[in-house]
Amino acid sequence: MSRSIQQLFDLRGKTALVTGGSRGLGLQLARALGEAGATLMLSSRKAQDLEQAATALKSDGIEAHWIAADCAQDAEINRLADETLAQFGRVDILVNNAGASWGAPAEDHPVEAWDKVMNLNVRGYFLLSQRIAKQSMIARRSGRIINVASIAGLNGNTPAMNTIAYNTSKGAVINFTRTLGAEWGKYNITVNAICPGFFPSKMTAGLMATIGEDRLAAAAPLQRLGDDEDLKGLCVLFASDAGKHITGQWLAVDGGASVVSCG
Numbered sequence: 001m002s003r004s005i006q007q008l009f010d011l012r013g014k015t016a017l018v019t020g021g022s023r024g025l026g027l028q029l030a031r032a033l034g035e036a037g038a039t040l041m042l043s044s045r046k047a048q049d050l051e052q053a054a055t056a057l058k059s060d061g062i063e064a065h066w067i068a069a070d071c072a073q074d075a076e077i078n079r080l081a082d083e084t085l086a087q088f089g090r091v092d093i094l095v096n097n098a099g100a101s102w103g104a105p106a107e108d109h110p111v112e113a114w115d116k117v118m119n120l121n122v123r124g125y126f127l128l129s130q131r132i133a134k135q136s137m138i139a140r141r142s143g144r145i146i147n148v149a150s151i152a153g154l155n156g157n158t159p160a161m162n163t164i165a166y167n168t169s170k171g172a173v174i175n176f177t178r179t180l181g182a183e184w185g186k187y188n189i190t191v192n193a194i195c196p197g198f199f200p201s202k203m204t205a206g207l208m209a210t211i212g213e214d215r216l217a218a219a220a221p222l223q224r225l226g227d228d229e230d231l232k233g234l235c236v237l238f239a240s241d242a243g244k245h246i247t248g249q250w251l252a253v254d255g256g257a258s259v260v261s262c263g
């Protein structure tokens with residue numbers, strides 16, 4: 001007998017590690033997984049922000065723990081994976097979300113900033129996925145990896161936005177997702193990507209101020225920016241048994257912004 005839709009989306013008994021889970025999109029994704037029943041490990045660099053996020057989640061009945069770690073550094077990534085596994089015994093769901101951006105015209109983009117963005121947004125996703133899969137998911141023949149990419153990984157930007165390293169990194173995350181999904185299907189590990197459009201967050205605050213929230217919203221067919229619930233449904237679909245036959249895919253959550261062209 002097939003399971004009910006409630007059973008398929010149920011994450012009770014599952015454990016989830018969410019990088020960049022202290023605020024913004026990562027916190028929204030963590031909250032979605034927690035509300036569906038998962039026990040959470042949040043991570044980012046600043047302990048104080050993590051403590052605040054975990055306290056807010058706990059006050060809503062979600063079991064939330066945290067580990068401060070820098071996902072741009074190999075040793076820190078390994079420590080994050082190992083400490084999470086020591087505490088939880090396994091990781092069922094990994095959300096690679098911690099990311100950074102840099103604005104500069106391509107001709108003047110500092111190479112140090114290029115490396116910083118690529119290290120965190122691509123290398124960090126790869127190293128943490130590899131560590132968690134090797135220490136937990138492959139042996140258990142079970143796992144869900146969700147990579148936060150961006151619609152910036154699908155197209156070039158308008159001339160007002162100079163983020164070549166960021167766009168390149170997010171394009172890489174999309175093909176990383178396809179390739180890893182293809183390789184690790186044999187281990188029953190699904191790998192999928194979410195491509196958000198514009199969501200207000202610390203990362204986009206400068207852009208919102210420069211270009212204007214109204215103009216950014218008007219660029220999407222639905223005429224709105226993303227809010228603090230728009231990523232929840234897709235995240236739980238990718239994380240749960242409801243999505244067990246989906247791998248190597250990306251889906252934009254962007255009010256339709258990525259489907260229109262101004263040409």
Ligand SMILES: NC(=O)c1ccc[n+]([C@@H]2O[C@H](COP(=O)([O-])OP(=O)(O)OC[C@H]3O[C@@H](n4cnc5c(N)ncnc54)[C@H](OP(=O)(O)O)[C@@H]3O)[C@@H](O)[C@H]2O)c1
Binds near residue numbers: 023025043069097150
């Ligand atoms: N907001 C949008 O419109 C939008 C659109 C498309 C895609 N995205 C993607 O969504 C993800 C989250 O972005 P956001 O908008 O929520 O940004 P945000 O508010 O700046 O949050 C970034 C998170 O990542 C953490 N982080 C940054 N550098 C880190 C590092 N080196 N190691 C570990 N954690 C680190 C931050 O905490 P600490 O600073 O304390 O480390 C924070 O928790 C990113 O991958 C971004 O590219 C965002």
